[in-house]
Amino acid sequence: METDLRLESSLWVGNKRYLAVLTGWHFKWTEVDKKNRQKKTFSVPVAEVVGVEEGRVEILPQKLVEDTDKDFTVFYVKRSSSGGSYGLLWRLGRTQFSCPSRVLRDQWINHLRSALKTHSPLRPHRLLVFVNPFGGKRKGRQIYHSLVAPLFELAGISSHVIVTERANQARDHLLKKDLTGFDGVVCVGGDGMFSEILHGLIGRTQQEAGLCENDPAVTLQPCPLHIGIIPAGSTDCVCHATVGVIDPVTSALHIIIGDSQPLDVCSVHHASALVRYSVSLVGYGFYGDVLAESEKHRWMGPLRYDYSGTMVYLSNRSYSGVVQYLPADPLLSSPRDKTRCLSGCSVCSRSTEKLFPNTSDSGSLYSSHYSQFSTDSEGEWVSVEGRFRCVSLTCMSSSCARSPLGLSPSAHLADGTGDLILVWDTHPLAFLKFLYRHTSTEDQFDLPFVEVHRVKAVRFSLPGGREEEGHEEIGGSSSRIDEEERARVDAVSRNGSQQHLAERDMRQEVTNEQKTATPFLCGLCCKKAPAVSVWNCDGEILPFTEILCKIHGQLVRLYARGIEDGAAIHNCTVETDECERRRVLNK
Numbered sequence: 001m002e003t004d005l006r007l008e009s010s011l012w013v014g015n016k017r018y019l020a021v022l023t024g025w026h027f028k029w030t031e032v033d034k035k036n037r038q039k040k041t042f043s044v045p046v047a048e049v050v051g052v053e054e055g056r057v058e059i060l061p062q063k064l065v066e067d068t069d070k071d072f073t074v075f076y077v078k079r080s081s082s083g084g085s086y087g088l089l090w091r092l093g094r095t096q097f098s099c100p101s102r103v104l105r106d107q108w109i110n111h112l113r114s115a116l117k118t119h120s121p122l123r124p125h126r127l128l129v130f131v132n133p134f135g136g137k138r139k140g141r142q143i144y145h146s147l148v149a150p151l152f153e154l155a156g157i158s159s160h161v162i163v164t165e166r167a168n169q170a171r172d173h174l175l176k177k178d179l180t181g182f183d184g185v186v187c188v189g190g191d192g193m194f195s196e197i198l199h200g201l202i203g204r205t206q207q208e209a210g211l212c213e214n215d216p217a218v219t220l221q222p223c224p225l226h227i228g229i230i231p232a233g234s235t236d237c238v239c240h241a242t243v244g245v246i247d248p249v250t251s252a253l254h255i256i257i258g259d260s261q262p263l264d265v266c267s268v269h270h271a272s273a274l275v276r277y278s279v280s281l282v283g284y285g286f287y288g289d290v291l292a293e294s295e296k297h298r299w300m301g302p303l304r305y306d307y308s309g310t311m312v313y314l315s316n317r318s319y320s321g322v323v324q325y326l327p328a329d330p331l332l333s334s335p336r337d338k339t340r341c342l343s344g345c346s347v348c349s350r351s352t353e354k355l356f357p358n359t360s361d362s363g364s365l366y367s368s369h370y371s372q373f374s375t376d377s378e379g380e381w382v383s384v385e386g387r388f389r390c391v392s393l394t395c396m397s398s399s400c401a402r403s404p405l406g407l408s409p410s411a412h413l414a415d416g417t418g419d420l421i422l423v424w425d426t427h428p429l430a431f432l433k434f435l436y437r438h439t440s441t442e443d444q445f446d447l448p449f450v451e452v453h454r455v456k457a458v459r460f461s462l463p464g465g466r467e468e469e470g471h472e473e474i475g476g477s478s479s480r481i482d483e484e485e486r487a488r489v490d491a492v493s494r495n496g497s498q499q500h501l502a503e504r505d506m507r508q509e510v511t512n513e514q515k516t517a518t519p520f521l522c523g524l525c526c527k528k529a530p531a532v533s534v535w536n537c538d539g540e541i542l543p544f545t546e547i548l549c550k551i552h553g554q555l556v557r558l559y560a561r562g563i564e565d566g567a568a569i570h571n572c573t574v575e576t577d578e579c580e581r582r583r584v585l586n587k
């Protein structure tokens with residue numbers, strides 16, 4: 001196959017002559033001077049060619065075609081440093097080539113297009129796109145139409161675009177409507193919009209496979225459709241942690257070339273029923289309280305989290321709880337091993353073999369019987385009890401602009417585990433130090449009141465089984481919850497979601513009462529802080545306190561490739577000896 005696609009000839013770019021070669025995997029063109037000496041080489045992996053067009057074509061600021069019969073234009077991925085972020089920005093590169101004859105021009109176009117088909121089998125042809133017009137700074141529609149749609153068109157992708165009119169429209173569409181013919185689903189929005197797509201696709205896949213999502217012991221069926229994320233939200237944590245940058249053009253290019261990144265998903269259960277799925281954060285205490293507070297200030301846009309974070313920090317709360325976890329195999333990796341999950345991660349590749357032992361390419365066939373969660377492992381559960389500032393579980397690093405390395409910098413995207421971070425109650429300034437370390441490269445786990453464990457499953461309950469039985473004792477300590485608090489916890493436990501609204505109203509009452517004092521004073525002495533927090537599940541408040549979480553390895557696939565290490569990957573189109581050396585080193 002590869003030899004059939006090989007083509008070599010002289011081509012011109014402007015007034016310079018190049019020797020162009022298409023090998024199986026690469027398209028290269030090397031400048032040749034008048035004395036036939038070879039100079040600069042440009043090299044593009046075929047898998048990163050976006051499109052090949054007849055004539056001299058421009059697409060920006062608008063599409064212009066000068067239809068000459070000896071010219072063709074190649075569009076491809078061009079990398080540049082992202083400045084502040086760890087990933088690389090992708091831009092559309094373009095080179096216009098001139099051939100000595102029309103026959104040769106057609107040969108080049110045909111060879112390049114066939115090579116594309118052979119080397120990028122996952123390129124989407126048809127996409128279902130959901131745009132949330134109200135996410136983040138409310139620029140979703142503009143971002144899609146001005147930056148993304150022209151690229152999809154250039155790449156020959158046909159898209160069915162739905163601008164949502166209500167929350168959960170995208171999820172419901174994916175659960176119920178005909179999805180035949182679509183290769184993937186794209187969301188233009190933030191983490192909340194991604195979560196809708198996640199729930200719709202996972203739910204649909206399990207329905208079709210006849211699997212019960214409520215049972216945490218069931219091995220769920222991975223979703224056949226890929227998910228693309230065009231970031232247009234407030235936090236865009238899933239995009240940041242899987243691409244490394246928040247940039248609509250970079251994400252659109254990953255979608256176009258059909259990149260594929262598997263992603264672990266955590267299912268959250270309460271009383272034998274599925275509550276939600278999460279990929280980023282299942283957090284109790286600080287992160288739950290920040291979310292609950294921020295919901296009251298949605299009008300502030302993305303700034304609501306900074307405001308609410310400050311308010312919640314000043315309220316100085318901690319909560320008692322019992323945390324049980326099922327540790328992952330410590331020989332495979334550790335949350336404190338100082339490694340990072342980067343594109344082509346070897347820890348994730350090894351996990352693929354374990355998760356999908358019967359298939360050569362894990363992602364393409366889904367016949368796994370490997371269950372990480374069975375009654376056999378019951379004996380391995382570890383249990384801790386006490387007062388926590390926060391309890392967080394994350395399936396990936398959860399990096400974002402606020403925290404460039406994330407909640408757990410060494411977490412892996414697709415290793416079938418999550419990192420459980422326990423922050424024990426501590427002095428306010430010590431907790432501030434912990435929070436502050438998220439904004440730098442300093443190790444937030446290197447603090448005496450912080451523990452981190454790589455896990456397969458987590459259970460959280462209130463001390464003495466309060467949610468279930470309404471016991472008065474808190475964690476065996478002498479403190480007692482009053483009648484109102486007990487009624488609230490019991491109600492949530494019995495009636496689930498509906499009572500959750502009542503719970504939040506009651507919580508609001510406490511907060512309103514507290515308005516008389518400054519939040520800091522509340523925290524320090526005066527008012528009794530609530531005895532329970534809420535769970536933040538990827539930006540949604542959960543209606544239950546007592547939950548069980550199970551990690552499902554590689555349940556979905558994104559059009560992404562993980563974070564590219566700018567220092568190691570030297571694939572910058574301009575070919576030098578250094579490129580070759582680094583490529584060899586990276587193999």
Ligand SMILES: Nc1ncnc2c1ncn2[C@@H]1O[C@H](COP(=O)(O)OP(=O)(O)OP(=O)(O)O)[C@@H](O)[C@H]1O
Pocket residue numbers: 131132133134135136137163164165166167168188189190191192193194196232233234235236237539
């Ligand atoms: N047309 C709509 N009207 C109201 N809400 C919508 C609509 N479409 C989607 N939503 C909901 O809006 C919520 C927030 O959207 P989104 O995630 O896009 O932005 P965000 O909250 O600003 O960003 P992030 O989640 O990254 O913090 C989602 O949970 C989604 O369910």
Ligand SMILES: CCCCCCCCCCCCC/C=C/[C@@H](O)[C@H](CO)NC(=O)CCCCC
Pocket residue numbers: 191192235236237280281287290291305309398400402403407432435436438439536537538539540
């Ligand atoms: C003194 C400096 C203090 C700085 C503190 C920085 C701590 C930042 C940690 C960032 C953690 C991001 C976790 C991601 C959560 C997302 O799944 C979720 C949905 O978008 N976002 C939130 O819940 C929004 C909640 C955001 C909480 C901050």
Ligand SMILES: [Ca+2]
Pocket residue numbers: 264395396411412413414415416417418
């Ligand atoms: Ca993981």
